[in-house]
Amino acid sequence: MRYWLVKSEPGTYSWDDLVKDGWTYWDGVRNYQARNNLREMKKGDRVLYYHSNIGLEVVGIAKVIKEHYQDPTTSDERWVVVDIEAVGPLKTPVKLSDIKSDPRLKNMPLIKHSRLSVMPVTKKEFDLILKKGK
DNA sequence: GCCAACGTTGGC
DNA sequence: GCCAACGTTGGC
Numbered sequence: 168m169r170y171w172l173v174k175s176e177p178g179t180y181s182w183d184d185l186v187k188d189g190w191t192y193w194d195g196v197r198n199y200q201a202r203n204n205l206r207e208m209k210k211g212d213r214v215l216y217y218h219s220n221i222g223l224e225v226v227g228i229a230k231v232i233k234e235h236y237q238d239p240t241t242s243d244e245r246w247v248v249v250d251i252e253a254v255g256p257l258k259t260p261v262k263l264s265d266i267k268s269d270p271r272l273k274n275m276p277l278i279k280h281s282r283l284s285v286m287p288v289t290k291k292e293f294d295l296i297l298k299k300g301k
Numbered sequence: 302g303c304c305a306a307c308g309t310t311g312g313c
Numbered sequence: 314g315c316c317a318a319c320g321t322t323g324g325c
Contacts, residue, residue, distance in 0.1 A: 174311090198310095198320075219311060263312080282310050282319060 170293040171208060172215040172225070172277060173251075174284045182216050182226040182256065190232060190252040193285075194240045201285040206235045208249050215288060215296060217277070224260035225296055229253055257300030271295060 173193060175181065185191055196202050208214075214229040233250035240248075266272045272295065276286040288296075 176311090200320095223312075280319090281312070281317095284310085 169207070169209065169212045170215070170288040170290060171204065171212060171231075172217055172275075172286050172288050173229075174217045174219045176220045177218045177222055178220070181218065182253075185216065185227070185229065185251070185253045186256075190250055192233075192239065192248040192250050194238055194248045196238075196246060196248070196285060198284065201283060202245070202247060204285040204287060205247050205249050207287075208234060210234055213254070213293065214251055215293065218260075219284075222260070223263040225257060225266075225300065226260045227253065227256045228297075257297070259300050261296050261299045265299060266296070269295070269299075 177183075180191070193205065196205060208231045210231055210233065212231045214231065215225050216227040216229050217225050229251040231249055232252045235247040235249050237244065238246040238248045263277070266275065267278055272278070272292055275288065275292055276283050280286070
């Protein structure tokens with residue numbers, strides 16, 4: 168199993184929206200690097216759900232329930248989506264500032280490539296964020 | 302193929 | 314609201 172992190176602006180689609188919907192297709196990715204990451208996601212992979220712009224924190228865990236397919240919101244064949252389902256919230260959201268101040272998380276693309284919206288996370292990083300979120 | 306101009310993202 | 318980082322576009 169692999170681990171990922173996706174960003175969403177809560178004003179557009181928040182964690183609560185995902186919980187309410189149960190699942191959603193992850194659309195709107197228009198960046199090749201992020202798209203390539205979507206393509207590598209496998210069913211069952213865990214996904215950290217991060218709120219950008221407002222909140223700046225990891226708020227919940229989701230999982231991949233359907234692997235990549237053509238983005239239904241565009242006819243442009245370059246773009247894909249995956250289906251994700253809410254697994255559960257973090258009891259304590261993990262702030263970006265907490266991630267930045269932890270040397271063990273310094274290598275996350277979240278910090279190094281702040282504009283990337285879909286990124287891989289190592290198991291160590293994933294477990295550590297879960298631990299912080301307890 | 303280079304690079305300037307421009308648009309977007311996202312933290313502050 | 315500003316700006317840095319970065320991706321994309323288009324002229325040459």
